[in-house]
Amino acid sequence: MNPQADNPLLDIRGLSKTYLGRHNLADRLSGRQQTRVQAVSDVSFDIRAGEVLGLIGESGCGKSTLGRSILRLHEPTTGTVTFDGVDVTGLDDAAMKAMRRRMQIIFQDPYASLNPRRTVAEIVGLPLKLHGLAPTPAEMRDKVAAIVEKVGLKTAHLDRYPHQFSGGQRQRIGIARALVSNPEFIVCDEPVSALDVSIQAQIIELLTDLKQEMGLTYLFISHDISVIGYLSDRVAVMYLGEIVEMGPVESILARPRHPYTQSLMSAVPEVETSARKARVRLTGDLPSPLSPPAGCKFHTRCPLAIDICRKTAPRTEPVGNGHQAACHRLAENLSLLDPVQ
Numbered sequence: 584m585n586p587q588a589d590n591p592l593l594d595i596r597g598l599s600k601t602y603l604g605r606h607n608l609a610d611r612l613s614g615r616q617q618t619r620v621q622a623v624s625d626v627s628f629d630i631r632a633g634e635v636l637g638l639i640g641e642s643g644c645g646k647s648t649l650g651r652s653i654l655r656l657h658e659p660t661t662g663t664v665t666f667d668g669v670d671v672t673g674l675d676d677a678a679m680k681a682m683r684r685r686m687q688i689i690f691q692d693p694y695a696s697l698n699p700r701r702t703v704a705e706i707v708g709l710p711l712k713l714h715g716l717a718p719t720p721a722e723m724r725d726k727v728a729a730i731v732e733k734v735g736l737k738t739a740h741l742d743r744y745p746h747q748f749s750g751g752q753r754q755r756i757g758i759a760r761a762l763v764s765n766p767e768f769i770v771c772d773e774p775v776s777a778l779d780v781s782i783q784a785q786i787i788e789l790l791t792d793l794k795q796e797m798g799l800t801y802l803f804i805s806h807d808i809s810v811i812g813y814l815s816d817r818v819a820v821m822y823l824g825e826i827v828e829m830g831p832v833e834s835i836l837a838r839p840r841h842p843y844t845q846s847l848m849s850a851v852p853e854v855e856t857s858a859r860k861a862r863v864r865l866t867g868d869l870p871s872p873l874s875p876p877a878g879c880k881f882h883t884r885c886p887l888a889i890d891i892c893r894k895t896a897p898r899t900e901p902v903g904n905g906h907q908a909a910c911h912r913l914a915e916n917l918s919l920l921d922p923v924q
């Protein structure tokens with residue numbers, strides 16, 4: 584058992600991220616309002632040391648923005664991110680740079696995230712250089728070679744360029760770059776969704792093994808409930824910038840309480856849950872975050888929506904065993920769902 588299992592390594596309170604649209608002089612003179620997109624709205628959760636929190640939702644729901652805001656790659660608009668007791672939202676540039684050694688990210692698209700003009704040795708060695716972790720070229724080469732081998736590549740690959748690798752190998756380079764500074768927390772931002780299905784399983788196994796070996800903590804972002812169900816200890820479900828349900832993975836898979844979570848699961852035949860038997864079909868597109876629906880943001884697509892859902896946002900309520908959800912019909916929604924015959 585991990586003795587640190589109950590300590591929150593990361594504590595996020597009231598995190599929001601709003602992007603402002605362009606608003607030039609002509610816009611101001613004509614009285615045109617500046618557009619605002621609230622990508623993340625008042626999100627709070629913690630992640631314990633050694634835990635994998637899976638974050639799931641459709642494309643465009645704000646999950647990548649949330650991951651990047653936690654690392655301050657995108658500056659949060661409001662809220663706090665406390666990492667190992669330190670409020671990272673209050674750090675100056677130098678202190679934040681030092682903190683990034685401990686908080687890293689693996690990006691979705693390994694090709695776009697690797698500099699095509701740099702060799703593997705240069706790409707993977709860059710964090711060591713930035714953080715002063717390898718004072719001599721020989722130490723740099725040794726540390727880079729060690730992590731490259733740990734992620735399943737060969738030292739013979741060190742002087743090659745990203746275009747000389749397959750998609751799976753490129754993601755291994757991205758993983759090596761994230762891990763070379765020996766971080767504790769990693770945002771895995773859809774790390775397998777750009778890969779062939781046959782390669783996805785290898786990368787998932789690699790991330791699982793590295794987590795055990797290096798004692799890592801992950802925020803694992805994905806739109807794939809099978810991947811999230813396999814890897815996560817707890818799951819947070821995001822819809823239009825809000826966490827609508829969160830809980831232990833077994834509880835979320837066996838008894839999802841929010842109609843949105845139920846609809847995500849009923850779309851995947853191999854996920855064996857009560858939701859599989861529920862006819863909760865997700866229809867229509869995600870509404871634009873430029874003009875989110877009033878009340879419960881899911882009401883435009885929810886088969887269980889009633890009057891209050893269109894006017895009042897539901898509060899997040901506990902439903903037992905660390906499981907919580909935000910829905911006006913929590914008490915009744917399981918019995919209301921229409922079982923498949």
Ligand code: SF4
Nearest residue numbers: 879882885892910911
């Ligand atoms: Fe559906 Fe209403 Fe619950 Fe929102 S609050 S998920 S609209 S039932």
